[in-house]
Amino acid sequence: MSAPSFAASASDAPIGVFDSGVGGLSVLQALRAELPHERFVYLADSANAPYGDARGDAFVAARTHAITAYLSAQHHIKALVVACNTATAAAIHEVRARRPDLPLVGVEPALKPAVALSQTGHIGVIGTRGTLTSAKFAKLLASLQGQAEFTVQPCDGLAHAIERSTAQDPPSDPLATETRALCARYTSAMGRFGNKPGEIDTLVLGCTHYVFVQHELRALLGPQVQMISTGEPVARQTRRLLQAAGALAPESAVAAAPLLMTTGPLAQLQTAAARWLQLPAACCHSIAVPSV
Ligand code: DGL
Numbered sequence: 001m002s003a004p005s006f007a008a009s010a011s012d013a014p015i016g017v018f019d020s021g022v023g024g025l026s027v028l029q030a031l032r033a034e035l036p037h038e039r040f041v042y043l044a045d046s047a048n049a050p051y052g053d054a055r056g057d058a059f060v061a062a063r064t065h066a067i068t069a070y071l072s073a074q075h076h077i078k079a080l081v082v083a084c085n086t087a088t089a090a091a092i093h094e095v096r097a098r099r100p101d102l103p104l105v106g107v108e109p110a111l112k113p114a115v116a117l118s119q120t121g122h123i124g125v126i127g128t129r130g131t132l133t134s135a136k137f138a139k140l141l142a143s144l145q146g147q148a149e150f151t152v153q154p155c156d157g158l159a160h161a162i163e164r165s166t167a168q169d170p171p172s173d174p175l176a177t178e179t180r181a182l183c184a185r186y187t188s189a190m191g192r193f194g195n196k197p198g199e200i201d202t203l204v205l206g207c208t209h210y211v212f213v214q215h216e217l218r219a220l221l222g223p224q225v226q227m228i229s230t231g232e233p234v235a236r237q238t239r240r241l242l243q244a245a246g247a248l249a250p251e252s253a254v255a256a257a258p259l260l261m262t263t264g265p266l267a268q269l270q271t272a273a274a275r276w277l278q279l280p281a282a283c284c285h286s287i288a289v290p291s292v
């Protein structure tokens with residue numbers, strides 16, 4: 001396969017990363033580890049979260065285009081990471097068609113790595129309804145037909161509960177209890193987890209928010225179940241694309257702290273940035289992203 005060709009971008013320009021809310025911070029974490037010399041601008045569209053329960057493709061696609069335009073015009077990004085499974089499923093093909101000049105990386109539930117890892121051949125997939133009912137996901141699932149059994153569970157309300165529990169530091173008991181109850185309800189609806197024949201031994205986290213409830217899921221499912229998220233492969237793919245475009249920051253570059261922006265409550269992003277990325281409140285800013 002030949003390397004994609006992109007318009008030359010200044011190697012010192014930042015990489016844009018966005019999600020419906022704070023979930024994409026889990027991807028930013030992996031990007032910063034893989035690409036320590038790069039600058040990042042992160043946008044949480046928290047005023048419009050959750051994307052995946054009932055917003056619909058047209059709304060999510062419109063927000064994705066507006067955010068791509070905003071990050072390009074205001075921050076001159078050299079690449080965009082769509083750190084949201086729901087937005088990737090709804091709109092990445094359109095963004096790719098509109099912006100062939102922009103190196104673009106999306107996230108999708110990591111089914112192929114799960115097939116390679118599973119010993120029982122029974123794989124669980126959790127994600128938003130938007131992602132798991134999308135044509136893109138149906139195609140991915142069809143491409144693996146016969147290679148494993150998949151139990152697919154949309155988790156309405158879970159990303160939203162994680163988003164809200166982030167607004168409080170420490171999270172209030174009722175919110176932590178609600179998040180745990182949703183994890184328990186959805187995983188118990190999927191069948192038995194474990195490493196005996198027929199049991200689900202691998203769980204794909206098909207929403208970037210869910211990485212932040214891994215401990216709760218682990219407590220419910222036991223130590224033998226493997227959980228797969230997409231931050232690290234996405235970070236490696238971002239490196240490959242930048243390399244192909246000749247746009248990697250030089251190793252001599254000292255990356256500044258990322259710039260984090262939200263269309264929603266500032267305190268929510270500040271709490272999440274401190275809790276999960278150990279970043280100071282001063283990195284976070286409140287913005288508006290108009291429709292295009
Ligand atoms: N974090 C997002 C995803 O990966 C979306 C969560 C939501 O807004 O519903 O799908």
